[in-house]
Amino acid sequence: MLARQSQFDMQKIHSIDLNLTINSGQVFLWNKIGDIWFGIDGEDLLAISEPFKIISPSRKINRFFREDDDLSKILSEIEKDDLVKSAVKDFSGLRLMRQDPFQCYISFICSSNSSIQNIKRMLENLCKKFGDEMEFDKRLFFTFPKPEILSDASNKDLLSCGLGFRAKYVKQAAKMANLEKINFASLRKENYKSALETLKTVPGIGNKIADCILLFSLDKLESFPLDRWTQRILKKYYPKIFGDMQGKSLTEKKYSELHEKIVKYFGSYAGYSQQFLFKMERDLYKKNWL
């Protein structure tokens, strides 16, 4: 009886909250139509109904939501203090996703100095212009453009998608991926630091964006993207521990030093802790996504 009860609790604790997860700043190409979420992931379309059921033809079942992670172990590992504990409790259905790397890479290059709505629009435009048409459930969708297509795109066409100064970065990044100067399968095998440095050779990718790509698509769970929000969180809740980062701009050196401290404190699954804290803080300011 006791065993059965605790098993029930575990399942409840470990059930995925789709709305929460999709609205946590990781993905941009998701829309809820009726009570079904539709999302583009590379050349795949994911359609998911509540309670959690993937209803589209996709090979990503049991992969996309990192179902292979040992969540019990990870959560107990990151619960270093009351703040993380309460965030994990309040947002218990929140998950990291394992996105298509190329899409993730282009998406976060587009994210620089922009707003969620704007990023979403840019990416939707890219899909419409360069992606493949796809029909499902009597609806029309566009997949994310392949590297070889995007690397041949004209600057004019990229600008027409609203990319602005990011157009040249996207073009160059697509070329590097297409030529396998950036090889995602290799990056996945490399260690965090090495993969980070490789990604940063791409124009338009600095520390923050590289960390997003590593965490959201390349299984580097120690990534902890340091943006305005996560910096605010550290300053606000952890002044004693991460206090010496109060310099306005996070320089190259400070970024890596801070990251080392973060991994030392939160552990090797720091990326998960980041996601819970980030979601918590954004909700506090009523910031929403999709």
Added chain:
DNA sequence: TCATCACCTGGAGA
């Protein structure tokens, strides 16, 4: 190594 500043674009607030 560090601090400043410009940058496409569209939405929000003055």
Added chain:
DNA sequence: ATCTCCAGGTGAT
């Protein structure tokens, strides 16, 4: 209406 400021940063002085 028109302007300014800013948004999940990065690259060039």
